[in-house]
Amino acid sequence: MRIGLFATCLGDTLFPDAVKATAVLLTRLGHDVVFPPGQTCCGQMHVNTGYQREPVPLVRNFADQFGDPSLDAVVMPSGSCAGSVRHQHEIVADRYGDEALRAGVAAVKAKTYELSELLVDVLGVTDVGAWFPHRVTYHPTCHSLRMLRVGDKPLRLLRAVDGIDLVELPQADACCGFGGTFALKNAGTSAAMLQDKTDHVRSTGADVCTAGDSSCLMHIGGGLSRIKAGTRTLHLAQILAATRTAPLPLPQPEAAR
Amino acid sequence: MTATARETVLGRIRDALALADPREVTVERAYRTGRTLPDAQRLELLTDRLVDYKARVRVCTADRTARTVAEALSARGARRIGVPAGLDPEWLAAFDGEVLEDSAGIPAPRLGDLDGVVTASAVTCAETGTIFLDGSPDQGRRALSLVPDLHVCVVDLSSVVAGVPEAVARLVPERPTTLISGPSATSDIELERVEGVHGPRTLEVIVRTDA
Amino acid sequence: MSSSPTRPDPTHPDGSGRSGGGTFLGLPAVPPRSPYGTGNLRGDRAFPRAAREELGNEQLRRNLTRATHTIRGKRLAVTGELPDWERLREAGSAIKTDTMNRLPELLEELERKVTERGGTVHWARDGVEANEIVTRLVEATGSDEVIKVKSMATQEIGLNEHLESRGIAAHETDLAELIVQLAGDKPSHILVPAIHRNREEIRDIFRDRIPGVDPGLDAVPAHLAAAARAYLREKFMTVPVAVSGANFGIAETGTLSVVESEGNGRMCLTLPRTLITVMGIEKVLPRYRDLEVFLQLLPRSSTGERMNPYTSLWTGVTPGDGPEEFHLVLLDNGRTAALADRIGREALNCIRCSACLNVCPVYERTGGHAYGSTYPGPIGAVLTPQLAGMDAAKNDPNSSLPYASSLCGACFDACPVKIDIPSLLVELRHQHTEQAGTTAEKLAMKAAAAVMSRPQLFTAAQKAAAPARLVAGRDKVISRLPPPFDGWTDSRDLPAPPRQTFRSWMASEEGAAALRAAAEEGRRSRDGRGGRPDDGHDGKHDDDRPDGRHGDPHHGEEER
Structure with a gap:
């Protein structure tokens, strides 16, 4: 299958390891990973902060970059960016776009997937041949859980990982408090939510806290790093990409990424 | 000429609807309706719910109504009770206390002097443990079953239905209707449940299995 | 108590802000908000400030945590026992929309x-x-x-x-x-x-x-x-x-x-x-x-x-x-002002159950007073600004309410009439930014969009960010940022930008080699096990795993 990879602006710039892992994983599974070089950002931050005119060129660029009919699917290692493409691009296009943009957005939306959806629903795999002999706890990010409804797909993928010691995160479905610009505009409330999340992560004794979204992991990892919790954050893709042949050594906890 | 508030509000609503261009919807009632359950199941479900609400449940046959009513009243030490005018007098045949027949002219504070009240009921929902009173002559006016501290309520199993839709279907909308699910309660203080605030603090339900 | 006539409200559909009292010259007029300065639909401080004080109240936090978690558990138990709960929600939502x-x-x-x-x-x-x-x-x-x-x-x-x-x-x-x-x-x-x-x-x-x-x-x-x-x-x-x-x-x-x-x-x-x-x-x-x-x-x-x-x-x-x-x-x-809003009118479907308060991580930390209105919590954050307006005065506290959410979506799942509160919050944020005129934030958003919509500029900006590595400590962690980002570093670190972006890795020989190696490893493993049945077929099969749900604490209510 020919799969367009959207790195996301955050992944491309700050968390490239998660995107590399996505590319490696899909390539290992026998697929052709295509990186349209003109891609930038989905505009989620704009829309969630209240701006719908400003991201029109971003939405258009996304539709242009991934509209290529030779791409069978578009994948991104981010539940919230996939949510933006599937739920918000239409709103922006309807309100401030033209007919061509609306058509482009609709076409791309139909083939856009978050990583665990692509693996389980489209590619039909749960055992991706990964090996990761560490204690891991999984945080289901809000947009994966409640916007995309990925359900337990990420957990099914993790359970199939060889050697993994998967431990349940208490109150897993609670928001970590990130919420994009919410973490800045309501920093105190966000920090109170984060504190409960990092307490729960710490209570699992996990080596690694994983999730399907680098933005939430940046938040949780930033909190864990500040309190020197000893638990690292890794994107789900990084665990699924690790094998016996190409193992992923555990990074230092402080280098939360 | 200034518009009345009525004209203004209705005009605003019409304007709002014109501006919002609302989408049409059809109401699909795909939830459970018209359910029936065997007697034994309805009784079991109802009893479970009532006990959960801290109500006392007594089950009897119709011929033992009077004795069961008397037992319920004496168990709570009720000596002076009120009854609606249309209550079957046979039900009180075994009760040896004082009985006040209610009428609209009796002021509410006098009802407060009673130890309890005995009424019939209109319909009951098993799934939620809810008894519906509709002001019929054997149930009386609303104040009667509200002010006294003990309510003994007789429920015929034939009037017990499975769920809320089945119960609502049996109601007469114009009648003043009270839904009772256990004794009054509050959780307003630190969410700790306290039974009995303003309504009757004790609810005794007598279910007659063959009536 | 101050009072002023209803102000023009350009966020309203016709943009004129004309206060309606019926049709004017055959054109529908925008109905007015609740008059400014009356009633209890506006606090005296913006949400973040009010929240900061409440967050410091340990007793309040304990009471709220206990209360919201207790009611949450009870609600899940009694909604979970009804096999037709989702159909009841559908019906409730449709009846209310039809009513409006x-x-x-x-x-x-x-x-x-x-x-x-x-x-x-x-x-x-x-x-x-x-x-x-x-x-x-x-x-x-x-x-x-x-x-x-x-x-x-x-x-x-x-x-x-x-x-x-x-x-x-x-x-x-x-x-x-x-x-x-x-x-x-x-x-x-x-x-x-x-x-x-x-x-x-x-x-x-x-x-x-x-x-x-x-x-x-x-x-x-x-x-x-x-x-x-x-x-x-x-x-x-x-x-x-x-x-x-x-x-x-x-x-x-x-x-x-x-x-x-x-x-x-x-x-x-x-x-x-x-x-x-x-x-x-x-x-x-x-x-x-x-x-x-x-x-x-x-x-x-x-x-x-x-x-x-x-x-x-x-x-x-x-x-x-x-x-x-x-x-x-x-x-x-x-x-009626809310009713005139194509999107916001959904908030009128609310039956005041408060389920959204009890599941809201923000409400759980701040309590109801921080919202400044009779209607707190997620529903309050979308209802209050619509009833009373959010730009009725300079720095109207109500304009902070749509931002009092991380958009986690728990409220939407809990709502018995399926009000899409997160989408309403996003919509009201948009109405606010449209109303707010030119702000520093808007200029920054415009600039960001201008850079991000041009791949060359974006790549250049990524390179420009690289020196941020210099402000990071030896551990590659940034612990202090200037305003407006200091709210982040008050309680969180930030990793320094990495040596290489993804796009430069993808274009590099290192990236190409890594992908070649992955493809080779995949080929070998598929040959080795002769095509395991788990591979490459339709994913539906996996739903039948006997342990498919076991131990999973977070399947959504939708799946019940």
Whole structure:
């Protein structure tokens, strides 16, 4: 299958390891990973902060970059960016776009997937041949859980990982408090939510806290790093990409990424 | 000429609807309706719910109504009770206390002097443990079953239905209707449940299995 | 109290902000918000500031955590036991949306039926007018006291304060409302308004404020409830006028409904000679039969009970049973302004169950006071700005409410009538930015979009960010950032930008080699196991795994 990879602006710039892992994983599974070089950002931050005119060129660029009919699917290692493409691009296009943009957005939306959806629903795999002999706890990010409804797909993928010691995160479905610009505009409330999340992560004794979204992991990892919790954050893709042949050594906890 | 508030509000609503261009919807009632359950199941479900609400449940046959009513009243030490005018007098045949027949002219504070009240009921929902009173002559006016501290309520199993839709279907909308699910309660203080605030603090339900 | 005429509101559909009073020259006019400076639909501080103070209150945090988690658990248990819960939600949502579409005819029908059954219907354009109507009705009875059933609508319009200013004492009879009233406090939760108080505080309030209360009263909840019972019973027996709200008003039959627990509602609705009910126009339901849906949705979502202890249904006046006089006041107060919003109108479907408060991670930390309005929590954050506006004054505190959410979506899942609160929040944020004119944030957003929509500029910007590595410590962690990002580094670190972006890795020989190696590894492993059945077929099969759900704490409600 020919799969367009959207790195996301955050992944491309700050968390490239998660995107590399996505590319490696899909390539290992026998697929052709295509990186349209003109891609930038989905505009989620704009829309969630209240701006719908400003991201029109971003939405258009996304539709242009991934509209290529030779791409069978578009994948991104981010539940919230996939949510933006599937739920918000239409709103922006309807309100401030033209007919061509609306058509482009609709076409791309139909083939856009978050990583665990692509693996389980489209590619039909749960055992991706990964090996990761560490204690891991999984945080289901809000947009994966409640916007995309990925359900337990990420957990099914993790359970199939060889050697993994998967431990349940208490109150897993609670928001970590990130919420994009919410973490800045309501920093105190966000920090109170984060504190409960990092307490729960710490209570699992996990080596690694994983999730399907680098933005939430940046938040949780930033909190864990500040309190020197000893638990690292890794994107789900990084665990699924690790094998016996190409193992992923555990990074230092402080280098939360 | 200034518009009345009525004209203004209705005009605003019409304007709002014109501006919002609302989408049409059809109401699909795909939830459970018209359910029936065997007697034994309805009784079991109802009893479970009532006990959960801290109500006392007594089950009897119709011929033992009077004795069961008397037992319920004496168990709570009720000596002076009120009854609606249309209550079957046979039900009180075994009760040896004082009985006040209610009428609209009796002021509410006098009802407060009673130890309890005995009424019939209109319909009951098993799934939620809810008894519906509709002001019929054997149930009386609303104040009667509200002010006294003990309510003994007789429920015929034939009037017990499975769920809320089945119960609502049996109601007469114009009648003043009270839904009772256990004794009054509050959780307003630190969410700790306290039974009995303003309504009757004790609810005794007598279910007659063959009536 | 300041007052000003309704201001132009360019966020409204026609942009003119003309305050509507009917059609002007054949064009629909935008209905006005609740008049500025009236009622309880606006706090005095923006949400982040108000929240900061509440966050520092340890007692409040403990009470809230315990309360919200307890009700959450109960709600999940009783909604989970109904196999048709999702179908009830669908029906509830559709009935409410259909109601809003047919509001004029339904209100007229309700009015006709209530009148036929001996009641009197009044219409109020806003809270000021509703307060005047109620005061006039109370004065006509000659009473200088009223007893009240907990009602959101009368809190919204500040009825108690208004009555007091006219020499009429309003006694709240719901236990929590009584606590709040005696303490001179404000409710902090729709369902349990005194959730911010613990039992010792309540005992002190009762000892200080209830005339004739036992000075030795202890803090046992049952004893506190008994003290309230004794105090209020005298009011129930003597005060000749009651004021209530309504959960539902049935157009088809003229039936009104109050859903409650303590029996104070029954007392107020039954014992006084005169009953005055204030109902928002959005509370009407088309058919009596619709109760079969909402009497399931409301108690299970609200208190987490299969049914609340008491629900009263009354239709006009019944001779010999209950009040001899019944007045229904139909209240607009900004509801028609919300109704005019294609997206925001969904907030009017709310049945005030408070499930969204109990699941909201923001409400759980800040409590209700931070929202500054009668309506707190997620629903308050979308309802308040629509009823009262969010740009009625410079730095209107209401403009901060749509941002008081991480958009986690828990409220949407919990809502019994499926109000898409996160989408409404995003919409209101947009309306706010459109209204706000040119701000530093907007310029930054524009600049960011301009850079990000041009791949070359974006790549250049990524390179420009690389020197941020220099501000990071040796551990590649950034611990302090300048405003406006210092809110982040107050309690979180940030990793320094990596050596290489993804796109440069992808274009590099290193990237190409890594992908070649992965492809080779995959080929070898597929050859080695001769094509495992798990590979490359349709994923549906995996749903049959016997352990598919086992141990998974977070499958959504949708999947039930």
